[in-house]
Amino acid sequence: MNNHSETVSAERAYALMEKLSFTRVSCSEEETRAAAMLADEVREMGLEADIETFEASCGTVTEAKLTVLAPYEKEYEVTGYIRSDPTPGEGLELELVYVENALPANLIGCEGKAVLVNGRVTYRIFERIMKAKPAAIISFSGAVTDEKDEVDLDIRKLRETYSGAFGSAVMVNISAKDALELVLKGAKKLRITVKAESFDGVSRNVCCRIPGTEFPGETVSFGAHYDSVFFSKGAYDNMSGSVIIMELLRYFRANPPKRTLQFNWYGSEEQGLLGSKAWTKAHEEELKDHVLMINVDVAAPVLGSERIMTMGADAMQNYVDAMMKELGKPAEVKADIYSSDSVPFADHGVPAINFCRFGAPGTAFIHERRDDPSLGYMSAEALGKTLDIVLEFSKRVVNAPVFPIERKISDEMKDKVDKYLFRK
Numbered sequence: 001m002n003n004h005s006e007t008v009s010a011e012r013a014y015a016l017m018e019k020l021s022f023t024r025v026s027c028s029e030e031e032t033r034a035a036a037m038l039a040d041e042v043r044e045m046g047l048e049a050d051i052e053t054f055e056a057s058c059g060t061v062t063e064a065k066l067t068v069l070a071p072y073e074k075e076y077e078v079t080g081y082i083r084s085d086p087t088p089g090e091g092l093e094l095e096l097v098y099v100e101n102a103l104p105a106n107l108i109g110c111e112g113k114a115v116l117v118n119g120r121v122t123y124r125i126f127e128r129i130m131k132a133k134p135a136a137i138i139s140f141s142g143a144v145t146d147e148k149d150e151v152d153l154d155i156r157k158l159r160e161t162y163s164g165a166f167g168s169a170v171m172v173n174i175s176a177k178d179a180l181e182l183v184l185k186g187a188k189k190l191r192i193t194v195k196a197e198s199f200d201g202v203s204r205n206v207c208c209r210i211p212g213t214e215f216p217g218e219t220v221s222f223g224a225h226y227d228s229v230f231f232s233k234g235a236y237d238n239m240s241g242s243v244i245i246m247e248l249l250r251y252f253r254a255n256p257p258k259r260t261l262q263f264n265w266y267g268s269e270e271q272g273l274l275g276s277k278a279w280t281k282a283h284e285e286e287l288k289d290h291v292l293m294i295n296v297d298v299a300a301p302v303l304g305s306e307r308i309m310t311m312g313a314d315a316m317q318n319y320v321d322a323m324m325k326e327l328g329k330p331a332e333v334k335a336d337i338y339s340s341d342s343v344p345f346a347d348h349g350v351p352a353i354n355f356c357r358f359g360a361p362g363t364a365f366i367h368e369r370r371d372d373p374s375l376g377y378m379s380a381e382a383l384g385k386t387l388d389i390v391l392e393f394s395k396r397v398v399n400a401p402v403f404p405i406e407r408k409i410s411d412e413m414k415d416k417v418d419k420y421l422f423r424k
């Protein structure tokens with residue numbers, strides 16, 4: 001696929017992705033193991049790798065039960081949210097109200113009751129629900145046609161950004177199929193039991209620095225998150241991006257860069273960008289030297305297309321779009337937020353760019369058991385397409401005589417970042 005065969009290999013990257021395709025949830029032993037494996041890979045190149053730890057909110061749920069008591073009796077499978085409030089040991093007997101998307105009119109008279117809400121509880125939905133003071137929140141996931149043994153019931157988390165702003169609650173998740181039954185059969189009274197504990201865990205960023213030969217005071221930052229969610233082997237999202245930047249590190253080790261390069265593999269991205277938030281906070285002073293953040297998040301589906309999202313001044317999008325055309329690389333370039341570790345950098349004034357290869361509809365899966373390379377919808381060749389684009393782009397900007405991207409974030413983008421981080 002490329003003309004840098006001595007230093008960069010999509011096949012080697014893909015093999016490393018397969019080797020690291022196991023569930024790597026924030027603060028778990030597997031996340032720690034993956035960090036160690038990535039650090040080993042860096043050290044085998046003869047470079048130094050630092051594993052920087054940070055505290056991340058986590059917790060355990062040892063029991064979650066939902067039993068309908070009237071007008072019929074039935075126990076349903078539910079998962080408790082990580083960092084849900086626990087119930088008393090015998091559970092809570094509650095009246096059930098289906099509140100759809102939790103509009104104010106849906107929430108009338110919900111105080112002290114259990115509310116069943118559509119799909120995922122977003123920040124704004126959580127805000128509205130908490131004002132109504134229910135005793136428990138039930139969300140649902142999956143599709144009403146799912147067969148139980150083919151789909152895992154999501155384990156979700158009450159994020160600190162939510163609970164910090166609006167307080168915590170008893171929260172469980174049920175399948176969409178069962179949610180449908182609850183509403184169709186008019187479930188009115190139920191008992192919910194959650195045994196849960198909340199605590200701080202330790203998560204890790206893997207970091208490596210290569211000093212620049214000509215402009216050491218200007219740093220280009222590379223990032224990719226290596227954690228996954230429950231039930232997902234996290235190959236597509238995002239060991240694919242992690243191994244792509246590993247190949248870039250290999251390239252720049254062999255071809256010393258004019259600017260300083262910071263390579264970071266972030267932990268706990270899936271829990272709200274915790275790794276990149278921790279890194280930008282711990283290295284706030286250094287960030288004034290960062291001229292660009294390059295993030296890779298999702299790659300490798302055979303049937304897919306290349307997307308690039310820029311977060312900077314308006315000119316940045318045009319520059320990248322023109323470069324892709326000049327190189328003859330098919331990539332859609334947009335100026336927009338990409339929900340990944342690039343956001344905390346943009347929030348600190350560092351322009352950021354996200355490279356990804358999205359699967360065509362129905363051909364690639366994230367955040368579930370089908371994010372698994374053994375299913376055959378990913379390939380080294382497809383991963384190589386993104387690798388090639390990121391490498392071509394990176395070589396040019398890293399070694400440019402004058403850095404081509406202004407260190408500026410447009411007001412419109414600042415506004416989007418503020419909204420994304422729930423400040424507006």
Ligand SMILES: [Zn+2]
Nearest residue numbers: 237238297298
């Ligand atoms: Zn991701």
